[in-house]
Amino acid sequence: MDIVILQASAYELPTSKRVGVIAHDGTTDLRVWPGPGPDKDLSFAYGPPELSRLLDAERQRVGGQAALGGVTRLHPGKLHCDFLLWLATRPPEQAGVQAPAPSKDILEQSVRAVLDFVSTRNVIRVAFPALGAGPSSIGDAERIAIIARACSAYYEDCLANGRPNTIEEVLVCDARLSVVTAARKLVSHIAKMPAPEKPLPGVTPPKPERAPRASSSGGARKPAAAAPKRGKLEQSEISYARAHSRPWDRATRYRVGDWFLHSKFGVGRVEETTTDQFIVVLFEDGETRRLIHAG
Numbered sequence: 001m002d003i004v005i006l007q008a009s010a011y012e013l014p015t016s017k018r019v020g021v022i023a024h025d026g027t028t029d030l031r032v033w034p035g036p037g038p039d040k041d042l043s044f045a046y047g048p049p050e051l052s053r054l055l056d057a058e059r060q061r062v063g064g065q066a067a068l069g070g071v072t073r074l075h076p077g078k079l080h081c082d083f084l085l086w087l088a089t090r091p092p093e094q095a096g097v098q099a100p101a102p103s104k105d106i107l108e109q110s111v112r113a114v115l116d117f118v119s120t121r122n123v124i125r126v127a128f129p130a131l132g133a134g135p136s137s138i139g140d141a142e143r144i145a146i147i148a149r150a151c152s153a154y155y156e157d158c159l160a161n162g163r164p165n166t167i168e169e170v171l172v173c174d175a176r177l178s179v180v181t182a183a184r185k186l187v188s189h190i191a192k193m194p195a196p197e198k199p200l201p202g203v204t205p206p207k208p209e210r211a212p213r214a215s216s217s218g219g220a221r222k223p224a225a226a227a228p229k230r231g232k233l234e235q236s237e238i239s240y241a242r243a244h245s246r247p248w249d250r251a252t253r254y255r256v257g258d259w260f261l262h263s264k265f266g267v268g269r270v271e272e273t274t275t276d277q278f279i280v281v282l283f284e285d286g287e288t289r290r291l292i293h294a295g
Contacts, residue, residue: 001151001155001165001167001168001169001170002168002169002170002192003148003151003152003169003170003172003187003190003191003192004169004170004171004172004191004192004193004194005144005148005172005173005174005180005183005184005187005191006171006172006173006180006194007173007174007175007176007177007180007261008171008173008174008175008242009041009045009129009173009174009175009263009264009266010022010024010127010128010129010171010173011024011041011042011044011045011046011079011129012045012080012264012265012266013079013080013081013127013171013173014080014235014238014239014242014266014267014284015080015235016235016239017080017127017171018080018081018125019080019081019125019126019127019171020081020082020083020118020121020123020124020125020126021081021082021083021084021085021114021118021123021125021126021127022076022079022081022084022085022126022127022128022129023084023085023087023110023111023114023126023127023128023129023131024038024042024084024085024086024087024129024131025038025086025087025088025089025090025102025110025131025132026038026039026086026087026088026089026090027088027090027091027092027093027099028065028066028067028068028070028088028090028091028092029059029064029065029066029092030055030058030059030062030065030066030072030086030088031055031059031092031093032051032052032055033093033098037133037134038129038130038133041129041264044264045078045079046077046078046079046084047077047078050077050078051077054074054075054077055074055086058072058074058086065092066086066088067088068088068089068090068091069087069088069089069106069109069110069113070087070088070113071085071086071087071088071113071114071117072085072086072088073085073117074086081127082123085114085117085118087110087113087114087131089102089106089107089110089131089132090102090134098134098135099134099135100134100135100136101132101133101134101135101136101137101138102131102132102134104138104146106132107131107132107138107143107146107147107150108146108149108150108153110131111128111131111146111147111150111151111154112150112154114126114128115151115154115167118166118167119158119163119164119165119166119167122166123166123167124166124167124168124169125167125168125169125170125171126167126169126170126171127170127171127172127173128147128170128171128172128173129173129174130143130144130147130172130173130174130179131143131147132146140174140176140179140182140183141179141182141183141186142183142186144172144174144179144180144183144186145183145186145187147172148170148172148183148187148190148191149187149190151170151172152187152190155167172191175247175261175263175264176247176263177247194243232282232286233267233269233282233283233284233286237259237267237269238266238267238284241259241261241267241269242261242266242267245259245260245261245267246260246261247260247261247262247263248260248261248262248263248268248291250291250292250293250294251294252293252294253293253294254270254273254279254293255270255273256270256271256272256273257269257270258270262281262283262291265281265283265284265285265287265289266283266284266285267283267284268281268282268283268284268289269281269282271288274290277292277293277294278290278291278292278293279291279292279293
């Protein structure tokens with residue numbers, strides 16, 4: 001079983017990285033916490049109305065709450081997987097106060113619960129985000145390392161006891177380069193580097209440049225606006241850009257045709273620059289959005 005720490009959102013994997021199962025940990029009452037965080041990221045990728053309706057129906061089915069440590073199988077919605085697993089790792093929110101993040105032991109037990117669940121269902125590839133976010137959580141890189149170690153221990157246990165294991169690859173995902181780099185160092189002896197994708201004809205990597213310092217004669221010159229190339233990104237472009245692009249940085253000056261990775265929206269190509277330090281970006285979901293940059 002290969003364990004790969006991947007710089008990507010587990011909820012917005014490209015088609016080339018499609019998995020059988022995506023695991024997500026949340027509350028026992030199957031409710032999405034408001035505000036920024038993994039629940040919001042999942043809801044955005046899944047489709048907010050659909051996820052809420054699905055969780056409402058599942059809550060009624062289990063009588064209001066799932067068991068702590070339990071695993072609930074859900075429809076995948078718009079996610080690139082066969083099904084979604086909701087891990088109940090913490091109690092419900094009480095009077096607007098979120099329960100503390102799960103401990104290392106609970107995270108390890110949750111990972112094992114996922115692997116036990118999918119191993120009997122002929123699942124080949126599994127994706128984990130950095131489980132265990134929340135108040136008083138363990139560090140981001142360490143949580144990724146905990147997942148990787150738990151997967152490795154599970155695999156060794158299967159070998160030692162002659163248990164069948166159909167899982168060939170586990171992706172432990174985070175969109176932040178700094179977190180991924182730190183996590184890879186912690187578990188370099190068990191985690192593999194993702195295989196680089198070959199360059200595809202007609203697709204060139206992005207070359208964003210830092211905004212130059214203002215000169216004494218009046219400052220940095222702004223790039224001229226260009227007509228947008230409206231349309232949809234090709235899958236070949238998305239695959240190449242995902243493997244070679246840098247994360248979006250608001251302190252970077254972008255030009256029309258530059259590519260980058262956004263932590264929420266995925267691969268994007270700059271379609272237009274404006275005179276008010278904004279860029280118009282076409283993302284892999286086909287939507288265009290305005291982002292700030294050092295124009």
